Amino acid sequence: MRRALARAAALYARHSSSSSSAAGAAPAAEWVEAFMDLSDVAGGPRQPSPWVGRVVALLRDSADPDSDLDAFCRRFLVRLSPSLVAEALRSPDLRDRPAAALRLFDWAARQPRFPRHRLAAYVSLLDLLAAAALPPAERDAAARALVRGLGPLAVPPPACGALMRSLGAMGLVEELLFVWRRMKASGGLPSVETFNCLLTALVNASFPAAARRVFDLMRRDGPAPDAVTYNVVIKAHCSAGETAAAAALLAEMGGAADKISYATVIQARYADGDHGGCAALYQEMEERGVEAPPHVCTLVVAGLCREGRPFEAATVVRRMAARGVRRNAAVYTALLDGFSKAGDAARAMEMLERMREEGLEPDQVTHGAVVGCLCRAGRPAEAAEWARRWGGNAVAYAAAIDGLGKAGRADEAVALLEEMAAARGGARPDAACFNAAMAALCRAGRAAEAAALRGRMAGEGCEADARTYAILVEGMFKGRRAEEGMRVWGEMVAAGVAPTAAAAAAMARGLCAAGKVERACRAVDEMAARGAVAEGAYEEMMGALCAAGRLAQACRLADGMVERGREVPARVRTLFLNALRKAGRADLAMKLLHSRIGIGYRRLGSVKRRVKFQTLLQPSSTT
Template sequence: MGCYTVRPSMSVNVSISTSTVSQSFSALFSSSCSLITLHHSQSKPIVSPFYNLLPPTQNPNNIVNLISSILKHKSSHLSLLHHDIKAILPHLGPHQISRVLLRCQSDHSSALTFFNWVKNDLHITPTVHNYCLILHILAWSSAFSQVMKLLSELIHLFEIECICVSPNEDIFENLIGCTEDCNWNPVIFDMLIKAYVKAGMVEKGLATFRRNIKACFIPDVIACNCLLSGLSRFHYISQCWEVYEEMGRLGIHRNAYTFNIMTHVLCKDGDTDKVNGFLEKMEEEGFEPDLVTYTTLVNSYCKKRRLEDALYLYKIMYVRGMMPNLITHTALMNGLCEEGKVKEAHQLFHQMVHRGIEPDIVSYNTLVTGYCREGKMQMCKSLLHEMIGNGISPDSVTCWLIVEGYARGGKLLSVLNTIVELKRFRIKIPEDVYDYLIVLLCNEGRPFAARSFLLRISQDGYIPKMNTYSKLLESLCEFNNVEGALILKSEMVNKNMKLNLAAYRAVISCLCRVNRTPEAEGLFEEMVASGILPDVEISRALVNGYCEENKVDKAVSLLKFFAKEFQVYDTESYNAVVKVFCEVGNVAELMELQDKLHKVGYVPNRLTCKYVIHGLQKAAELDDEILGHNMLKV
């Protein structure tokens, strides 16, 4: 097989409309497709002599001729035969599909119409061989956009989804094999490289590049550049140099785009010291470094904290009559800000504007980032106003920078005022910013301000996340604002939000603290009914609540309930009940209670013993008082 290094110039000329043929197929088969069982497996040619005794439209051997005739005449009158043809459609397998495609080599639009009809109407997945035939037919006719579309589809089906694991389904080998049967254009092998890179399969693209060279299909510079760009993007640095060197060996003329990619590779590899030598080699081959080259180097030097080198290149650009663009200036501004030279970055910004380069949101955000790091929020706000005045709408990055800058300085009021101001300018505030501010206010112990802020922004349709609602709920409960917490809980229920354990715990504990333990118990029952199991803190809150309200029987009942139903044993709650009995000196009932609780798993500790001793002393004192009182009567 000979090497292909020169290609004829081909223009894309798809002048034949496929709509007529599509209508013919639709009319011919639409009423019968749902009744046919189609097979996706490989189909062999039908050779049975008995089929020849059937009428032509019922003879499976005639299916290729019938379909080819329809495609050739582009006529719909043959649709009258659809009732007869439907009987032999199950015999349309991969072999027959290939035969029809080969007969359509001279009319790529008919071939494509047939191929799409097989896929979309008959729901047959063509084989790799079928795909390769249509690809060759389209490439020969210079229908390159359709070629790239079908190549991407083929790669997705057989390489990504892996619908077939047969070793015979190798795309490259099938493309080679099909060249024996149909007209073909070697550009298809370049397009296969680009299709793999487009699909993110750069390793496959590199393997195809190597196979092309082995088969003497020399890729063009565009395919090579595409492969280099993909390899660079996925950090295949050594492979980039392999392809670059191979291009020189094969005599593929590298262009400015090639050198810019490799400059980027050098910078990404961290070997910026080799850049000067590479630039000299670039100039030896007749290519002057352009704006992209210099901007790539400036950006790389800034990222590596080599600011002096970056500034030197920036000056060299002017010496060589090359005007730095917005990207160059923004990269240099970012480098200055990273070094803490925000004032110099701002001066560069003004120089850029003075030279007629319009700033964008990225350049403004670069300055805002620098001033936020230094805590100069007034300058940030001035830049914010300047942006809006110049018709540049702050984006989510700007909002986050401003909010976090004020928050680091503890200026929450300034944050809220800035948000209100931005809303007045119809600037869209990211909902994540709202969530962050509500949680921040709660963490600062200002739940009422957070609640007020929520009510204001909810008017614009904002709905907090579940975690944000829960945090506000917990914060309100910490301040015993039980009414506010219950209202917030109702809002969450109305928005179909399911409370989590932390939220239930907060509200139940708050209700118990304000002597509304029966309501807390009702909420506990609601929690259990929703499938959330209680923890020790909820048990403790309810038991202690009833003890504080002198409903010791209810407290005892809950102790048993938590132990039996949920295996929750809280010694602190147990001691709270013991303490109540001891304080009134009711030792008899206390001993009886201890026996009952011991049976369900409660074990006394040192504090329990201390309470019992105190209870015995209390009982003895009461007995002495009663005895003394009786003796006085006598």
């Protein structure tokens, strides 16, 4: 009996000790998911778990997310699952807290036995970084670290599209190609959307050549391109200046072309100056029933007006009104300017009245076009009065000053500039106003006053531009002030302003007229050494020499151009023929035409030499 009681006491002690040890150990933490129901039985939208809201609220109000997350999980004996982390990162409350979202992402990966982040978490975090107001370098560094942290995670094609779309929005081309290679390594076939994401990212990152290669690969081995694909590649061609290739792709699309396709090619053609091509594409849009965006209609109207076809532009505007498309101020301004340049001032002013009837307020460009219209109609006084009426418009003042100068009323042009500078409030004179006044003075042969006016530009806060120097150089050389013209030329070069073709031609013409041919050639060569090629400078020099009767110097200039390889001999002959014809030396022009000068050779024993242009002035020479 005693032995049985001892055995029972030992068993009770063992049971009580095991019970006390079990009571002292903490239970295991539970993984909490993002949704309440994880089964596929329940239909309808899944209800998010309340743990998602608690975690987001904690991150929103926490100054130390890592410590607060640790305390939160210890208190409730939970661990955050990959699905819950991904759902929390999608919360709108974290959109303006990218640092807290990154801390949650890093902290979750450090949990014991945490499986791996889901791909949705990477996508959500990349979207959050793209929308965050972070410095670009910091944002890109965080995104690159995320992408490189994908590790051995498989990237299936459906999820690859979302990931590539996020990377493309941030312009991270290298990371985007990394994900593309990972998807290919996973054995997935890229979809049309995936190709479109890659193409869009390459085009937005200014890699049009790479985008075209991907497009060729897609047409050869991938799925059939859709309208979005074609639009992206058309944009790539247009950004690279290959408008013809973009138009060929547009024609290849056929009936699948939409308004974005047409708009992209029309914008490229307008930038290239092909206004007729813009009108042809617009007509094709109308024939196919494709709705033209308002800005496309504006480009077509402006292009037709620039080509001197304002009546066709007015027809386009009437068709816009018939379709219910609202016209803007730019459309009527283009029509006004087009009719003005066509010499129909009455119809141009009618466009202004129609513009006001439709409730559109004229802007600065419109007022400038009205002033230009009045000046072309021979009404510079009315143009000046219009500019005064709209005193806050420097464009209108510049047009009025230019109109007065072209009408030979230089004093009134300068007075209008002085009135503008003296007025308190309103527009201040800009470089265009000063340039117009200086051009008026130079036309009147008052280049010295124009140079003095340039000295006042700095006081008004204006910097002399290439147009300013071109006006002064041309005015000085026309006034036979070669030395002052060269001084202005030197100031232009010292200021780092690239000379225009008009300034170079005026300089070359003026120096040659003064007999300083070598100096003119040296100035042209110095321009070429700086990368500024003076187009037409030698032609102007030859014309000036022939017009001044300096035929010997003209012949030496032609020989020098051939010997130094400035122009091909046949081109030099053509320039010389035109210069002689314009100078009234038809006899020498005919002699040059029927000779071998410049293009033929003469043998002196075993030596073959080109027939020089200087032989043109030798009456007894055999040419």
